Amino acid sequence: MIIRFIDGRLIAMPRTFxxxxxxxxxxxxxxxxxxxxxxxxxxxxxxxxxxxPVDQAARNALYVAELCGSDVxxxxxxxxxxxxxxxxxxxxxxxxxxxxxxxxxxxxxxxxSHAVDAIIACVxxxxxxxxxxxxxxxxxxxxxAKDPDVAEKVSRCVVMGGNPCCEGNVTPAAEYNMWVDPxxxxxxxxxxxxxDLVGWHLCRGEAALxxxxxxxxxxxxxxxxxxxxxxxxxxxEAYRIQTGEIGISLPDPIAMAIAIDPSICTxxxxxxxDIEVASDLTRGATVVDRLGVAPDNRNRDVWKPVIAGxxxxxxxxxxxxxxxxxxxxxxxxxxxxxxxxxxxxx
Ligand SMILES: [Ca+2]
Numbered sequence: 001m002i003i004r005f006i007d008g009r010l011i012a013m014p015r016t017f018x019x020x021x022x023x024x025x026x027x028x029x030x031x032x033x034x035x036x037x038x039x040x041x042x043x044x045x046x047x048x049x050x051x052x053p054v055d056q057a058a059r060n061a062l063y064v065a066e067l068c069g070s071d072v073x074x075x076x077x078x079x080x081x082x083x084x085x086x087x088x089x090x091x092x093x094x095x096x097x098x099x100x101x102x103x104x105x106x107x108x109x110x111x112x113s114h115a116v117d118a119i120i121a122c123v124x125x126x127x128x129x130x131x132x133x134x135x136x137x138x139x140x141x142x143x144x145a146k147d148p149d150v151a152e153k154v155s156r157c158v159v160m161g162g163n164p165c166c167e168g169n170v171t172p173a174a175e176y177n178m179w180v181d182p183x184x185x186x187x188x189x190x191x192x193x194x195x196d197l198v199g200w201h202l203c204r205g206e207a208a209l210x211x212x213x214x215x216x217x218x219x220x221x222x223x224x225x226x227x228x229x230x231x232x233x234x235x236x237e238a239y240r241i242q243t244g245e246i247g248i249s250l251p252d253p254i255a256m257a258i259a260i261d262p263s264i265c266t267x268x269x270x271x272x273x274d275i276e277v278a279s280d281l282t283r284g285a286t287v288v289d290r291l292g293v294a295p296d297n298r299n300r301d302v303w304k305p306v307i308a309g310x311x312x313x314x315x316x317x318x319x320x321x322x323x324x325x326x327x328x329x330x331x332x333x334x335x336x337x338x339x340x341x342x343x344x345x346x
Contacts, residue, residue, distance in 0.1 A: 001039050014041040016126045017259065018119065020077070021252070022050025022135030022177075023060035024089070024097035025232040030134055030160075030252035031061060032224055033331040035068040037260050043129065044122045046075045046115035050135035050180060051089040052097035054079045057135070060097050062106035067227060071108070077115025078138040081181035089176055092242075094234035101230055119143040123150045131157040131193070132259045134252040136177050141184035144191050157193040160255035161185065162286035164273070164315050166201045169242065171283070175200045178275055179284030186275040190306060195313045196265075197273065198255040199286065207254060207321045208239070208247035209328075222333035250328070257327045258316060264327065266320050270312040272303060288315060 002013045017040050021027045034042050045065070047057040058076045065072050080086040094100040111118065120143050123129055131154045133140055140157075143150050161177035162185075168174040178185045189195060209217070209229075217225045232248045239249045258265045272289040276282045294303040329335040 014039050016129045017042050018044050018046070018122050018126075018129055018131050020046045020048060020115070020119070020131070020133045020135060020139050021057065021061060022048050022052065022054075023057040023064070024051035024093035025099055025235045026250045026252040027051070027134045028060060028064045028098060028231055029228045029250055029328070029332075030256035031064045032068055032228060033253055033256045033260065033327065034132070035065060035070045035072065036224075036331045040260060042070070042072045043126055044073050044075060044118055046077050046118055046139055047110075048077045048115065048135045048139045049079050049081070049086055049088075050177065051093050053088060056097055058110045059106060062108050062110065063103055066106050066108070067224060073111045073118070074108075075113055075115040075118040076110045078142060081136060081138055082141065082183045084181060084183070087180060089170070092235055092238040098231040099234040101233075103231075115139045116142045116146060120147045120150055123153045127153040128155040129153070130155060130259060132256060133157065133159045133161070133188075134255065136181040137161070137184040137188045138181045141181075141187040144187060151192045154193050156196065156259075157188075158196045158198060158255055158259040159188070160198050160252050162197050162199040162273075163201060164197065164199045164286050164288045164317075165290060166199070168285070169200050173276070173282040174284035175286065178286055182275050182277045182284040185284065186277055189273055189275060189313060190309065192309055192311050194311075196258065196262075196268070197286075197313050197315045198251070198258055198265075199316070200251050202316060202319050203249045203251040203254050204243065204245065207319060207324060208245060208249045209325070210247045213325060214248065217329065217332065217334045220332070220334035225332040225334045228328075228332045253328055254319060254324055257324045258319070261323075261327065264320050264323050265316040265318070267318045268314050268316045270314050272306045273313040273315065274303070274306050
């Protein structure tokens with residue numbers, strides 16, 4: 001909540017969010033969290049090719065908005081990465097990105113404007129806005145290229161993406177959002193926007209919804225609770241095959257929870273961060289200067305473009321899983337009694 005002094009009175013106003021998404025199953029839950037949060041006004045949703053093709057992403061975003069009773073405008077953006085061949089992740093989320101349960105077409109259509117122009121217009125109309133990115137960074141990179149002043153008008157950019165100092169999920173070296181369009185990711189991370197990086201490592205282990213959490217969610221029997229679990233059915237099985245962990249891993253909702261309540265991130269630190277674009281082996285890898293050696297003489301030339309801006313990325317290393325899950329339960333109407341997390345580790 002933002003407190004403004006208007007006409008001699010203190011007025012509490014919701015914060016304004018702009019969400020860029022490749023709307024698949026975990027994005028859908030993240031959108032529910034933002035659209036259902038009383039302290040947040042979602043000014044626009046922009047869609048990008050990623051987990052699913054961009055038109056499917058827009059359709060899914062419109063459907064989720066409809067479930068939430070929201071008429072937020074949805075814009076269609078880039079249909080492919082800046083230079084790379086597009087690679088979807090329908091193997092993880094289902095052909096429609098929502099587990100292929102035959103959800104009906106949304107009643108509304110996407111807006112006519114391109115998402116890149118919508119980002120520029122929305123940021124200029126709402127200086128100080130919070131930008132939350134849940135997919136490849138193609139749209140945001142294009143917006144920054146077209147209007148560099150956008151960077152200075154965003155007060156906080158929460159990026160779901162990357163694998164800081166850990167394994168990747170789509171290659172051994174990289175997380176999907178960074179890997180799909182590494183050049184765009186590099187452009188955004190090298191911009192002057194204040195970035196909070198929420199990597200995929202934060203959605204694993206006890207942060208994933210386990211069987212008890214899923215049953216707790218379904219017990220509430222709200223349409224949003226059922227949808228949130230159901231649309232992630234394919235993703236749950238893909239996650240089991242990928243990691244051996246049984247549960248629903250929700251990277252985008254965790255990023256959204258941190259965007260809404262920064263204190264859900266329990267430990268973060270600022271570093272120079274760059275994305276690998278040259279190597280086939282490590283394409284899209286998130287390189288974090290965790291020990292602060294980038295400015296040293298032996299590294300300075302390679303890191304010069306990153307260091308030159310003197311803008312460091314705030315990397316989130318850990319979260320409060322109990323509070324994140326309770327934020328999720330509240331958003332989908334399943335908060336019938338707060339739950340304590342019981343570790344399933346031996
Ligand atoms: Ca996503």
